[in-house]
Amino acid sequence: MRIAIYLRLSRESDDSASLETQRQAAQRWLLANGYDPADAVEYPDTGVSGAKPLEAREQMSALMAARPDLVIAWKLDRYARSVSEFLRLIAWGEHYGVKIATTDGTINTLTPTGRMVAVVLAALAEWEREMIKDRITEGHATRRQQGRWVSGRAPLGYRIVRRDDAAYLEVDPEQASAVRQATLALVNGGTVAGTARIAGVSEPQWRRLLKAPTLRGQRAHKGTLITAADDVTPVQFAEPILSAAELRAARDRMDALATGKTRAPRRATPMCSDMAACYRGCKLNGGTSDKGVPLYRCKAGHTTIYAETLDSRVQSEFLTVFGGMREVLIHLEGGNDLSADMEEVQEQADRLAERMATAGALMLPTLERKAKELEAAYARLRAAHDPETREVAVPTGRTMAQAWEAEDTAGRARLLAQLNLRVTLHPRGAEDRLSVEWGPEDAAQAELDAITRDEAEESPRRLIPLTPEQHEEIRQDLLDDIARQEERL
Known part of the structure; x- marks a missing residue:
C-alpha cells in the first residue's frame, strides 16, 4: 500500500x-x-x-x-x-x-x-x-492610535526604543543629521539622486520618505494619515526631524525637478555650458567633432574648443582659487515662515468637516470644540507668520576640493554656478583663448552688453559704433536707472 x-x-x-x-x-x-x-x-x-x-x-x-x-x-x-x-x-x-x-x-x-x-x-x-x-x-x-511602533524596521532618522513593555520611535541623532544635511543640499539646488547618497539610502527610498509624513514624526497606513480617535488630529509617533516648511521646500524642489522648471543638467551636457560664451557674447553649447570628440560650440558658429581643454582650465582655476576653502550651503534663517504649518492645520480642518457631515447629535459638541481649537491654532500661526528671512552660510564639513571630487558633472556645474563662473572663449590665434572670471558681474555693464548683442543680432548693418564718451554716458544712465529701481523696491 x-x-x-x-x-x-x-x-x-x-x-x-x-x-x-x-x-x-x-x-x-x-x-x-x-x-x-x-x-x-x-x-x-x-x-x-x-x-x-x-x-x-x-x-x-x-x-x-x-x-x-x-x-x-x-x-x-x-x-x-x-x-x-x-x-x-x-x-x-x-x-x-x-x-x-x-x-x-x-x-x-x-x-x-x-x-x-x-x-x-x-x-x-x-x-x-x-x-x-x-x-x-x-x-x-490600537497601537498605531497610541503612537506605538507596530512592527518592522524603524524608518530612516529614527530608532526603536522600549518603554512600559511597548515599542516606540525616537530620533536617531546620527541618521537625523544626515537627513537634514541631504534635505538642505536638495533645497539648495541638489538632485534627488545626489542627495540620496548623503542620506544613505537609494533614490526611490529617499523619494518615498520625502513624500511621506514620516519626517514630521507622523505615519501613514495604506496611504492615509494615521489620526487619533477623533479622526482629525495626527498621531505623533516621535519628534519631527524636519519642520513643515523644510519638508515642503524639499517637496517643491522635487516637483520642480520632475516638471523641468529647474531640472538639473543632463549628464551629457558640458559642465560649463550655461556659464560660457564666445568673444561676441553667444552662448556655448555642447557638441562633438567629426571624430566624436566633445566640444563647446558657439551657437552662431563663431568658434569652437575641445570640452576637455575648457573644463580642465576651469577645474584648475577653481581648485587654485577655492580648493582650500570650506564648502557652505545657503540656509534661510531669521524669518518665521509658518505657511506649511498653517497648511497642516487646514488639512485637519478639512478632515474635521468631513467628520462633522456624518456625525450624530452626540458627537457634534465634541467636534465643534475641536473646530474652535483649530481656529484658535490657525489664528496664532497667522499672527506669528513672518516669512522675511536672511541667508546664512552653513558649513558642510568638507573643503571645496573635497566637494569637487565627490560630485558628478551636474554637481560640479552647481558648484561653479554658485560662484558665478563666467568663461569667455576668444578667437583662434589669441595668446590666451580663455578668460575665467568669478563673482557677480557689473549689472550696468551686463545690461549694456546684452542690449548691444541684441541689436547686433537683429540688425548688424544698422549698428553704429559708440565712442568711449557715449559708451560711458549710456553706462551712467543705466546705473542711475538701477539705483532708482532699487529705491522704489
Whole structure:
C-alpha cells in the first residue's frame, strides 16, 4: 500500500507543531492501524501557510501528483485552514480513491459521517484563522492610535526604543543629521539622486520618505494619515526631524525637478555650458567633432574648443582659487515662515468637516470644540507668520576640493554656478583663448552688453559704433536707472 505522510509548518520557531512532533505522531498512528511506517513517503512543506492553495505548496503538489492510497497528517489544520481548499482535497481523494485521515482520529473519509465531520472541522479552522486575523488587525490599529511602533524596521532618522513593555520611535541623532544635511543640499539646488547618497539610502527610498509624513514624526497606513480617535488630529509617533516648511521646500524642489522648471543638467551636457560664451557674447553649447570628440560650440558658429581643454582650465582655476576653502550651503534663517504649518492645520480642518457631515447629535459638541481649537491654532500661526528671512552660510564639513571630487558633472556645474563662473572663449590665434572670471558681474555693464548683442543680432548693418564718451554716458544712465529701481523696491 502506498502511504504518504504530509507535514506542514508555518513558522520554523513553532515548537509545539514541529515537523518531528508531526512525524512521530504519524508513525505511531500507522503502527496502531497495522501499517509499516517504513512504507511511508514524507512530503514536508516548511514555512507554508495553511491558507495557501494546495497546488501552490511544493510538497502538497508533489503528493497529489503521486496519488497514494492513503494520506495521513497530524491534524486537520495541517491540510488546510480554508474550507474551500479542504473540500477540494476531499474531492480529489474521492476522485482518485485516496483515503485521507489524521492522527487524532477527527478525520476519516472512508465513511459519510467522517466526511461530514471533516467539513465541519475545516469550517471551524477557517473561522479560527479569521478571528485571529481580526484580532491582529485590531491590535495593530490600537497601537498605531497610541503612537506605538507596530512592527518592522524603524524608518530612516529614527530608532526603536522600549518603554512600559511597548515599542516606540525616537530620533536617531546620527541618521537625523544626515537627513537634514541631504534635505538642505536638495533645497539648495541638489538632485534627488545626489542627495540620496548623503542620506544613505537609494533614490526611490529617499523619494518615498520625502513624500511621506514620516519626517514630521507622523505615519501613514495604506496611504492615509494615521489620526487619533477623533479622526482629525495626527498621531505623533516621535519628534519631527524636519519642520513643515523644510519638508515642503524639499517637496517643491522635487516637483520642480520632475516638471523641468529647474531640472538639473543632463549628464551629457558640458559642465560649463550655461556659464560660457564666445568673444561676441553667444552662448556655448555642447557638441562633438567629426571624430566624436566633445566640444563647446558657439551657437552662431563663431568658434569652437575641445570640452576637455575648457573644463580642465576651469577645474584648475577653481581648485587654485577655492580648493582650500570650506564648502557652505545657503540656509534661510531669521524669518518665521509658518505657511506649511498653517497648511497642516487646514488639512485637519478639512478632515474635521468631513467628520462633522456624518456625525450624530452626540458627537457634534465634541467636534465643534475641536473646530474652535483649530481656529484658535490657525489664528496664532497667522499672527506669528513672518516669512522675511536672511541667508546664512552653513558649513558642510568638507573643503571645496573635497566637494569637487565627490560630485558628478551636474554637481560640479552647481558648484561653479554658485560662484558665478563666467568663461569667455576668444578667437583662434589669441595668446590666451580663455578668460575665467568669478563673482557677480557689473549689472550696468551686463545690461549694456546684452542690449548691444541684441541689436547686433537683429540688425548688424544698422549698428553704429559708440565712442568711449557715449559708451560711458549710456553706462551712467543705466546705473542711475538701477539705483532708482532699487529705491522704489
